[in-house]
Amino acid sequence: MAKKEVSERCELYFPSDIQEMMGIGKTKTYEFLEDVYLNQSPFTVFKVGKLYRIPKASFNRWYYADNV
Numbered sequence: 885m886a887k888k889e890v891s892e893r894c895e896l897y898f899p900s901d902i903q904e905m906m907g908i909g910k911t912k913t914y915e916f917l918e919d920v921y922l923n924q925s926p927f928t929v930f931k932v933g934k935l936y937r938i939p940k941a942s943f944n945r946w947y948y949a950d951n952v
Contacts, residue, residue: 894928897938900927 897905903913917936921929928942 895940897940897943899938902938902943911947 889916898912899913899917902917903910906916908916914936917929917938920927921931921936927946928939930937930939
């Protein structure tokens with residue numbers, strides 16, 4: 885099963901999903917997610933070891949509110 889298929893079915897985004905949605909590079913994505921993780925604002929980010937996971941509901945509320 886491809887990672888993209890899993891991402892579409894679960895309630896979490898992967899960093900690659902955020903990168904694609906925001907149209908930014910990989911390095912900038914990880915810098916952004918680390919900052920959000922440390923502040924837990926403007927949305928929630930979970931970190932398991934070195935892996936970032938972003939709840940879709942939290943991210944979508946922020947992203948779509950600012951990009952409508």
